[in-house]
Amino acid sequence: MLDAIEAPQDTGLEVEALAFELSVDVFCELTRDVQSPVPIYTRFTPLGPSGMHWTAGDILFSKADLGSYAYSRTANGIQDYGHMISFERQIRGAVFGVYEDDPFENRSGKMSVSDLQAVSSGLFLDLHAEEMYFPKTLLGISPNEYLDVPDISHETLIGKIVFAEWDHVFAALQRGDQYVSAKAIDRLLACLKIAIGTPPQREDVRAQARQALFGLICRHIDDELDQSEVTASDLLQKFGVSRAGLYRMFEPNGGVRNYITMRRTVRAMLEISRKVNQRGIVTAAAERWGFSSAPNFNRAVKRIFGATPGALFKAPTRSGVQVSRGSMLIDQFMSTVAA
Numbered sequence: 001m002l003d004a005i006e007a008p009q010d011t012g013l014e015v016e017a018l019a020f021e022l023s024v025d026v027f028c029e030l031t032r033d034v035q036s037p038v039p040i041y042t043r044f045t046p047l048g049p050s051g052m053h054w055t056a057g058d059i060l061f062s063k064a065d066l067g068s069y070a071y072s073r074t075a076n077g078i079q080d081y082g083h084m085i086s087f088e089r090q091i092r093g094a095v096f097g098v099y100e101d102d103p104f105e106n107r108s109g110k111m112s113v114s115d116l117q118a119v120s121s122g123l124f125l126d127l128h129a130e131e132m133y134f135p136k137t138l139l140g141i142s143p144n145e146y147l148d149v150p151d152i153s154h155e156t157l158i159g160k161i162v163f164a165e166w167d168h169v170f171a172a173l174q175r176g177d178q179y180v181s182a183k184a185i186d187r188l189l190a191c192l193k194i195a196i197g198t199p200p201q202r203e204d205v206r207a208q209a210r211q212a213l214f215g216l217i218c219r220h221i222d223d224e225l226d227q228s229e230v231t232a233s234d235l236l237q238k239f240g241v242s243r244a245g246l247y248r249m250f251e252p253n254g255g256v257r258n259y260i261t262m263r264r265t266v267r268a269m270l271e272i273s274r275k276v277n278q279r280g281i282v283t284a285a286a287e288r289w290g291f292s293s294a295p296n297f298n299r300a301v302k303r304i305f306g307a308t309p310g311a312l313f314k315a316p317t318r319s320g321v322q323v324s325r326g327s328m329l330i331d332q333f334m335s336t337v338a339a
Helices: 024-035 075-081 157-174 182-195 205-224 232-239 242-254 256-274 282-289 294-305 326-337
Strands: 012-019 052-057 059-072 086-098 103-107 111-113 120-135 179-180
Touching: 012 182, 024 059, 024 075, 052 157, 052 256, 059 157, 059 256, 086 256, 103 111, 103 256, 111 157, 120 256, 157 179, 157 182, 157 256, 179 182, 205 232, 205 242, 205 256, 232 242, 242 256, 256 282, 256 294, 282 294
Parallel strands: none
Antiparallel strands: 012 052, 012 179, 052 059, 059 120, 086 103, 086 111, 086 120
């Protein structure tokens, strides 16, 4: 009889939890050596990140409103945390950037995977996200092995399973449980390992080929942004795809032309964020990344970010922002797992 079978006991991992609310200045100081953040004052003006951190064993969980920032992963961050991997589920907002020379855009409904030894820079806008950080060894991967893996979509079967297991673990954390099920953590890790596995575990060969071609075209666009005018006709000729096929690829991005404009804008904004106090940087970045005039650049930035370039890095007056003990937990965790 089934009820006569003694099920193995599930051990619990002790959870340490802290709420946090950081000012912009404190957040930038805490993470300066890891990702060199620069606040962006969009219509979603950041008052600094706020949310919850939890640690269970060697895993840091986080659920936070992060605001809007430019970031660039630093050499110190890569050296200290390159043996780790992060999974980030976007609940609201967007992230645009460059990851190991490959352009990316992440919005809600996707789980992004990031090897912390990768060179990466980008912009996140009004980002509300759930995250996991842990050493690669928990996935059976060598600390020095570089992972070049796809993001996880909830539209695939394994993606649906991962999201369900993820929700199960985060629900326990948000209930305030003192312990979280070790089995639940192990099951989530096992699903993540399958989801970032080799290509034969993902969809069919034709779909993989389409995705590979799309990635190749996106990399080509980014490579040519500051060199010449990139057009749909150029892409059709170079890659031998049909016009209908090309537009289907870029339909989620609002079409090819919209994607190219967005990538130009992202690249220009990244350059401005690194030289924010340099006189004439807005004009220089707009010209370098292919905008025909300052008004065209201003319109593109305002459409994506909600404000003109000159206003995005100028901090408004702030007062009464709290700083909690939440920074202590993440600082303690990162010190523990640092190489």
